[in-house]
Amino acid sequence: MAKFIEEFLTAIKSHFDDNTEGATLYTVQAPLSAVMPYVVLTILPAKPEDTLTESIEAGIIQFSIYSSSATAEEALDLQSDLQDAFDYSEDNVFDTTNYLLVSMERENGNLTMEEDEGKRVWSVMTQYFYRM
Numbered sequence: 001m002a003k004f005i006e007e008f009l010t011a012i013k014s015h016f017d018d019n020t021e022g023a024t025l026y027t028v029q030a031p032l033s034a035v036m037p038y039v040v041l042t043i044l045p046a047k048p049e050d051t052l053t054e055s056i057e058a059g060i061i062q063f064s065i066y067s068s069s070a071t072a073e074e075a076l077d078l079q080s081d082l083q084d085a086f087d088y089s090e091d092n093v094f095d096t097t098n099y100l101l102v103s104m105e106r107e108n109g110n111l112t113m114e115e116d117e118g119k120r121v122w123s124v125m126t127q128y129f130y131r132m
Contacts, residue, residue, distance in 0.1 A: 005043065008043070009027055009041070009043070012041060012061065013025050013027075013041070015085055015086070016039070016041075016082075016085065018085075019081060019082075019084060019085030020039075020078060020081040020082065020085065021081070022037060022074075022078070023037040023038050023039050023065070023078055024038045024039070025038070025039045025040075025041055026038060026039070026040050026041065027040075027041050027042075028040065028041075028042055030066070036066050036067050036068040036069075036121075037065065037066060037067040037068075037069075037074055037075065037078060038065075038066055039063050039064065039065050039066070039078065039082075040063070040064040040066070041061065041062070041063055042061075042062045042064070043059055043060070043061055043062075044059060044060040044061075044062060045059050045060075046058040046059045046060065046129070058129070058130065058131050059129075059130055060107070060127050060128065060129055060130070061104070061127070061128045061130055062125065062126070062127045062128075063082055063125070063126045063127075063128075064123060064124075064125050064126075065078045065079055065082075065122075065123060065124040065125075065126070066121060066122070066123050067121070067122045067123075068116075068119055068120065068121055068122070069120075069122065070120065071122075072111055072113065072122045074122070075111065075122040075123065075124045076111065076124065078124070079109055079111075079124045079126055082126055083106065083126075086104050086106070086128055087104070087106055104128045104129070104130045105128060105129045105130075106126065106127070106128050107127040107128065107129050108125075108126070108127055109124060109125070109126040109127075110124065110125050110126075111123070111124050112124075112125075
């Protein structure tokens with residue numbers, strides 16, 4: 001199972017790198033030294049009672065975008081890049097260890113802004129439901 005998750009994350013990161021510019025993708029958590037803009041990728045189970053060690057046929061991939069630009073434009077541009085890369089595209093087929101990704105469906109995308117030490121930090125959280 002761990003090998004599959006590792007291969008799946010590698011495939012997503014590669015697809016992200018090929019289809020977006022100007023942001024670094026981190027898994028689960030960005031380091032404190034991370035420079036904005038950046039994106040944090042998290043894979044969640046489809047149901048709260050599931051764990052990724054038990055069920056991987058369906059789940060949620062969450063991209064959290066962070067930007068400290070003066071306006072939301074940079075964060076929204078990155079969200080648009082993600083949508084172009086992952087929304088219902090044939091390029092979304094990742095073949096990893098006997099699993100074939102058959103669909104990724106965007107569930108939502110929420111834009112928020114917080115003040116952090118006198119600076120604005122924009123965040124966009126976008127979730128995709130995936131099926132294997």
